[in-house]
Amino acid sequence: MSANIRFKSPVLVLAAVVFAIGCKDRGGDGGGDGRHSKNHGPRGGDGEILVGEYGSMTGSTATFGVETHNGIQIAVDETNEAGGVKGRKLRLISLDDQGKSDEAVTTVTRLIDLDHVVAVLGEVASSRSKVGARVCQRKRVPMVTPSSTNPEVTKVGDYIFRVCFIDPFQGLVMAKFARTNLGLTKVAILRDVRNDYSVGLADAFKEAFGRLGGTVVSDLSYNEGDTDFSAQLTTIKTAGPQAIFVPGYYTEVGNIAVQSKRLGLDVPLLGGDGWDSPQLVEIGGEALNGSYFSNHYSAERATPTAQRFIDEYRRRYHETPSGLAALGYDAAKILFDAMGRATTIDGPTIRDALASTRGFDGVTGNITIDAGRNAVKPAVVLKIEGGKYEYVATIEP
Amino acid sequence: MSVFFQQLLNGLSLGSIYALIALGYTMVYGVLKLINFAHSDVFMVGAFVGLYVAAAFGASGAGAAPLSVPAAVAVLCAAMAACALLGMSIERFAYRPVRTAPKLTPLITAIGMSLLLENLGQLVFGAEPERFPQILREVPYHLGGVVVTNIKIAIFATTLVLMWGLHRFVTRTWTGKAMRALSLNLDAARLMGIQTDRVIAITFGVGSALAAAGGILFGLDQTTVTPLMGILNGLKAFVAAVLGGIGNIPGAVVGGLAIGVSEQLVAGYVSTDYRDAITFGILIVMLLVRPQGLLGAIRSEKV
Numbered sequence: 001m002s003a004n005i006r007f008k009s010p011v012l013v014l015a016a017v018v019f020a021i022g023c024k025d026r027g028g029d030g031g032g033d034g035r036h037s038k039n040h041g042p043r044g045g046d047g048e049i050l051v052g053e054y055g056s057m058t059g060s061t062a063t064f065g066v067e068t069h070n071g072i073q074i075a076v077d078e079t080n081e082a083g084g085v086k087g088r089k090l091r092l093i094s095l096d097d098q099g100k101s102d103e104a105v106t107t108v109t110r111l112i113d114l115d116h117v118v119a120v121l122g123e124v125a126s127s128r129s130k131v132g133a134r135v136c137q138r139k140r141v142p143m144v145t146p147s148s149t150n151p152e153v154t155k156v157g158d159y160i161f162r163v164c165f166i167d168p169f170q171g172l173v174m175a176k177f178a179r180t181n182l183g184l185t186k187v188a189i190l191r192d193v194r195n196d197y198s199v200g201l202a203d204a205f206k207e208a209f210g211r212l213g214g215t216v217v218s219d220l221s222y223n224e225g226d227t228d229f230s231a232q233l234t235t236i237k238t239a240g241p242q243a244i245f246v247p248g249y250y251t252e253v254g255n256i257a258v259q260s261k262r263l264g265l266d267v268p269l270l271g272g273d274g275w276d277s278p279q280l281v282e283i284g285g286e287a288l289n290g291s292y293f294s295n296h297y298s299a300e301r302a303t304p305t306a307q308r309f310i311d312e313y314r315r316r317y318h319e320t321p322s323g324l325a326a327l328g329y330d331a332a333k334i335l336f337d338a339m340g341r342a343t344t345i346d347g348p349t350i351r352d353a354l355a356s357t358r359g360f361d362g363v364t365g366n367i368t369i370d371a372g373r374n375a376v377k378p379a380v381v382l383k384i385e386g387g388k389y390e391y392v393a394t395i396e397p
Numbered sequence: 398m399s400v401f402f403q404q405l406l407n408g409l410s411l412g413s414i415y416a417l418i419a420l421g422y423t424m425v426y427g428v429l430k431l432i433n434f435a436h437s438d439v440f441m442v443g444a445f446v447g448l449y450v451a452a453a454f455g456a457s458g459a460g461a462a463p464l465s466v467p468a469a470v471a472v473l474c475a476a477m478a479a480c481a482l483l484g485m486s487i488e489r490f491a492y493r494p495v496r497t498a499p500k501l502t503p504l505i506t507a508i509g510m511s512l513l514l515e516n517l518g519q520l521v522f523g524a525e526p527e528r529f530p531q532i533l534r535e536v537p538y539h540l541g542g543v544v545v546t547n548i549k550i551a552i553f554a555t556t557l558v559l560m561w562g563l564h565r566f567v568t569r570t571w572t573g574k575a576m577r578a579l580s581l582n583l584d585a586a587r588l589m590g591i592q593t594d595r596v597i598a599i600t601f602g603v604g605s606a607l608a609a610a611g612g613i614l615f616g617l618d619q620t621t622v623t624p625l626m627g628i629l630n631g632l633k634a635f636v637a638a639v640l641g642g643i644g645n646i647p648g649a650v651v652g653g654l655a656i657g658v659s660e661q662l663v664a665g666y667v668s669t670d671y672r673d674a675i676t677f678g679i680l681i682v683m684l685l686v687r688p689q690g691l692l693g694a695i696r697s698e699k700v
Contacts, residue, residue, distance in 0.1 A: 227615075251526045262544070
């Protein structure tokens with residue numbers, strides 16, 4: 001037995017050395033998905049500025065990561081075509097975190113320590129942004145999240161920014177819309193109790209809707225992954241609401257729509273940007289007709305800046321960009337704008353430039369970064385009709 | 398009161414699906430004393446086979462036109478046949494080689510088989526949830542304050558027909574008799590000239606076909622199917638089998654209906670947060686108080 005170990009250990013040491021060399025070698029090229037250039041060397045080519053991105057390119061929220069990446073890539077290419085930042089070209093290094101929080105920590109650490117990026121873009125999911133943000137804050141590298149709406153994310157530290165609105169605002173928007181635009185007085189809530197995002201929206205909605213003179217007649221919950229909602233919907237039906245606020249993700253929302261119609265509960269559903277996926281109408285179909293949700297932008301109400309982005313996105317990917325793609329683009333553009341204004345390209349100066357962003361003309365509206373490093377901007381409300389989204393209203397902060 | 402009946406009705410329909418899955422667990426346990434963990438994934442495969450066969454008939458996605466009743470029955474039969482084959486192959490290639498090994502080996506093999514099917518499912522069907530097509534046109538009937546759809550009626554009808562068929566099969570046919578003989582004593586059955594391998598294969602085939610039917614009914618009732626849907630539903634069906642007395646066929650039915658109704662009432666009157674906790678709480682209490690299950694008889698272990 002002991003002879004065996006003695007025999008094996010030199011082999012193990014050798015293996016470890018080979019592995020370490022292998023890792024070091026791969027460090028320079030950014031690894032991962034092969035989308036970036038093949039240029040080796042940790043600092044990039046001649047005066048290139050390296051920008052990192054982490055996102056869920058695979059896994060159960062793969063559409064989130066891929067669409068965001070598409071938006072960011074357009075921003076990088078556009079900026080490079082226009083001469084780059086301070087005459088230097090940008091190079092994007094994208095890593096896949098597979099939609100896992102522990103992988104998010106690894107990828108961000110790698111972007112900063114091995115690839116030496118000057119700033120980081122990502123993630124969509126608040127839980128993964130939060131852990132990535134801790135790494136960026138510790139290493140004093142600015143991070144801009146395109147679409148994490150949980151308030152806690154930017155509270156991690158002064159190097160963390162976002163270009164989207166936050167959860168309480170979305171809840172407020174839908175409460176205002178339900179009470180003022182639709183004139184509703186009785187609304188039920190069905191929240192995903194294990195999801196911070198959903199709970200945040202539901203609490204904000206409940207508070208605001210009550211303040212505006214409405215009544216929340218029933219407040220029930222479900223768990224992500226549930227497929228049977230008939231018990232909650234039966235209870236909600238007896239409360240006689242005029243609409244149900246369901247601030248969850250698209251899979252369950254589609255299901256809830258179908259099952260509520262089946263129980264004869266024929267009222268519109270209201271929700272937030274977690275609905276924004278082509279899967280929503282694929283699952284919910286006709287049952288979603290007449291439902292409303294808040295989102296970051298509407299392709300129908302495009303400013304010239306937004307129209308240019310939408311045209312380019314359609315040319316490249318043959319589909320209309322989602323809100324997530326638009327936010328990816330805006331996050332990258334705001335970062336590059338700040339880099340252009342910063343006197344030098346390093347963490348603290350870029351951070352200061354980001355913090356002083358005012359009235360930036362983005363695809364998702366006019367963006368100003370406030371003292372809490374959150375974006376102040378309006379939200380749009382979209383209506384679902386026949387599988388399409390129709391613009392209904394813009395709600396100002 | 399109408400709310401209570403609505404919840405009860407929904408619970409019974411959910412319970413019917415649990416019962417169909419539970420039958421497969423209980424039959425295999427009865428014959429081999431093996432908990433076939435891969436059974437819950439056969440249920441998932443059944444739902445997906447149904448989804449693809451329905452698509453071949455021209456019904457896919459949310460906006461699909463419903464199929465005719467014979468076509469819907471054909472979808473059900475195709476899924477049941479495919480899963481019967483799958484169940485028999487699992488038995489032939491994964492369990493038979495380790496049948497004489499210590500008890501832990503087949504159990505670990507079953508867990509491995511389950512993981513294999515789940516991951517293959519994600520690879521082949523994709524990890525995203527898919528909308529199960531409406532193979533029946535939905536017609537709601539209002540009875541007092543209770544809404545009954547023809548889909549619920551179809552669920553009850555299919556379950557009843559299948560259970561009646563199973564009952565006849567087990568009590569009236571030669572193979573059914575052989576199956577019961579095996580569950581009493583496998584070696585004695587073999588000495589009596591029963592081809593035990595064949596009977597075991599048939600047991601797996603029948604159990605898997607019932608799970609496939611459960612998968613189709615689940616898809617019809619709950620709208621979406623995913624490659625991981627077997628995990629939680631399979632566990633609950635397993636609890637149902639234990640509750641009724643594992644190895645006991647009527648017990649599986651009673652257990653399934655009881656779990657379905659209890660879940661629905663807890664979710665409707667207490668909170669969804671406690672629904673799964675109470676289901677698994679029932680399992681623990683049952684194992685402590687009456688390990689043989691509601692309908693199980695105490696059988697002395699041979700040493």
